[in-house]
Amino acid sequence: MSKIATLEIDGKKYEFPLIEGTENEVAIDIKTLRGVTGGVTTIDPGYKNTGSCESAITFLNGEEGILRYRGYSIEELAEKADFLEVAYLLIFGELPTKEQLEKFHVDIKAQSHVDEDVKKILDGFPKSAHPMGVLSSLTSALVAFNPSSVNVDSEEEMYNAIVRIMAKFPVLTAWAYRKRAGLPLDYGDDSLGYVENFVKMMFKKPSSDYQSNQVVVDALDKLLILHGDHEQNCSTSTVRIVGSSHAGIFVSISAGINALWGPLHGGANQAVIEMLEAIKEDGSDTKKFMSKAKDKDDPFRLMGFGHRVYKNFDPRAKIIKVAADEVLDSLGIDDPVLDIAKGLEKEALEDPYFVDRKLYPNVDFYSGIIYRAMGIPVEMFTPMFALGRLPGWIAQWKEMRLRKEPIGRPRQVYVGETLREFKDISKR
Ligand code: SDX
Numbered sequence: 001m002s003k004i005a006t007l008e009i010d011g012k013k014y015e016f017p018l019i020e021g022t023e024n025e026v027a028i029d030i031k032t033l034r035g036v037t038g039g040v041t042t043i044d045p046g047y048k049n050t051g052s053c054e055s056a057i058t059f060l061n062g063e064e065g066i067l068r069y070r071g072y073s074i075e076e077l078a079e080k081a082d083f084l085e086v087a088y089l090l091i092f093g094e095l096p097t098k099e100q101l102e103k104f105h106v107d108i109k110a111q112s113h114v115d116e117d118v119k120k121i122l123d124g125f126p127k128s129a130h131p132m133g134v135l136s137s138l139t140s141a142l143v144a145f146n147p148s149s150v151n152v153d154s155e156e157e158m159y160n161a162i163v164r165i166m167a168k169f170p171v172l173t174a175w176a177y178r179k180r181a182g183l184p185l186d187y188g189d190d191s192l193g194y195v196e197n198f199v200k201m202m203f204k205k206p207s208s209d210y211q212s213n214q215v216v217v218d219a220l221d222k223l224l225i226l227h228g229d230h231e232q233n234c235s236t237s238t239v240r241i242v243g244s245s246h247a248g249i250f251v252s253i254s255a256g257i258n259a260l261w262g263p264l265h266g267g268a269n270q271a272v273i274e275m276l277e278a279i280k281e282d283g284s285d286t287k288k289f290m291s292k293a294k295d296k297d298d299p300f301r302l303m304g305f306g307h308r309v310y311k312n313f314d315p316r317a318k319i320i321k322v323a324a325d326e327v328l329d330s331l332g333i334d335d336p337v338l339d340i341a342k343g344l345e346k347e348a349l350e351d352p353y354f355v356d357r358k359l360y361p362n363v364d365f366y367s368g369i370i371y372r373a374m375g376i377p378v379e380m381f382t383p384m385f386a387l388g389r390l391p392g393w394i395a396q397w398k399e400m401r402l403r404k405e406p407i408g409r410p411r412q413v414y415v416g417e418t419l420r421e422f423k424d425i426s427k428r
Contacts, residue, residue, distance in 0.1 A: 052232055077089075078222050127182065135257055146161075199212070223320065232396075238258075242255040244400060273369070
């Protein structure tokens with residue numbers, strides 16, 4: 001492979017270095033473009049062809065449906081690791097030893113208290129508030145109670161901020177649910193595992209002892225692993241660009257939560273279930289909805305289908321589809337929307353519109369069916385995505401800051417009015 005790319009503009013040639021990653025991805029390094037060409041830049045709405053950084057955290061191959069965290073395949077991690085182990089891997093770059101993992105968990109548990117005054121902020125929200133809005137607000141508010149987590153210039157300050165957000169985010173997520181459900185805000189139990197403790201904080205009823213359901217804990221642990229990181233997706237790019245101004249990690253993650261909320265991104269898991277329910281209510285006529293999805297004049301899209309990077313199966317969707325059958329079977333639940341989902345998938349995979357556009361089920365297509373089977377309400381589906389993505393956001397933010405990346409500030413091509421003189425209001 002040549003090491004340079006040549007660009008010709010008005011008969012003049014410019015050379016730019018080609019960089020190649022460890023998985024043979026090639027990019028044109030255009031850092032000098034504007035300077036050497038006297039102002040020429042590039043434009044790429046949605047950054048479909050533009051890399052924002054070099055990263056060593058997650059590798060995706062959309063054509064082959066490959067997803068790896070720090071070199072380990074998602075299939076192996078989902079099968080053999082637990083979520084806190086994968087969080088450590090994403091954030092610190094290596095699978096932890098038993099001692100490292102235990103210390104990480106001990107340090108997290110030591111920080112799991114959330115200042116009681118945060119509850120006063122939560123009280124200000126109506127019960128009807130969407131948990132994603134509550135979660136992004138409370139995550140931002142954490143800065144007021146943890147000011148040392150803003151300027152994390154030393155390795156120790158960075159570590160302390162990381163264990164703080166890993167500790168407090170599950171509490172805030174459970175509180176957002178319990179506020180909406182009218183339940184007292186509960187703390188966990190330090191004797192439990194990270195995910196088991198979260199499930200207890202979510203579902204413990206005030207008047208009865210909590211009985212852990214291992215099927216639910218194991219299924220959620222696997223789902224959180226599958227959502228752990230996904231390179232430069234919309235919400236992660238948001239976390240990185242906010243952090244690039246040297247804003248703190250909590251507010252950068254709060255910005256990521258808001259980006260994830262959108263139905264084209266993490267909000268799709270809620271939109272999928274709402275779509276499947278609508279199809280069921282409408283008589284389960286999947287062909288009618290497939291036609292709507294293909295109709296350019298109809299804003300309806302097949303939620304949970306398609307992906308910016310995966311032009312083959314989303315490997316996470318494959319794993320979640322199998323898990324959906326296992327979890328519903330273990331819990332003795334027969335959910336008709338699972339059959340509707342499978343029917344839609346089968347039809348789409350045989351339909352030229354979807355096949356030609358390489359539209360396959362993505363991570364959000366089946367995940368909501370499992371969340372619902374666990375008793376998680378639909379408005380809490382995207383907060384579950386955020387809980388899983390937290391270590392990825394942390395890892396990407398940490399990498400951006402340690403690599404001292406410049407502040408993110410894209411250019412544009414101006415297409416507005418050229419210079420014109422002010423006109424007094426009497427003459428307009
Ligand atoms: C996530 O980036 C990540 O990694 C994200 C994520 C992560 O882990 O962080 O994987 C999580 O966000 C998964 C995606 C969840 N969103 C949805 O399920 C919403 C439905 N999907 C689409 O809105 C869409 O597929 C996107 C947003 C996911 C991707 O959009 P792109 O890459 O901008 O593709 P596009 O909109 O340009 O679509 C290309 C064509 C268009 O048709 P044409 O103009 O070529 O005729 O495919 C069509 C689109 O209309 N199309 C769909 C469709 N998705 C794309 N048509 C019907 N239904 C769909 N779902």
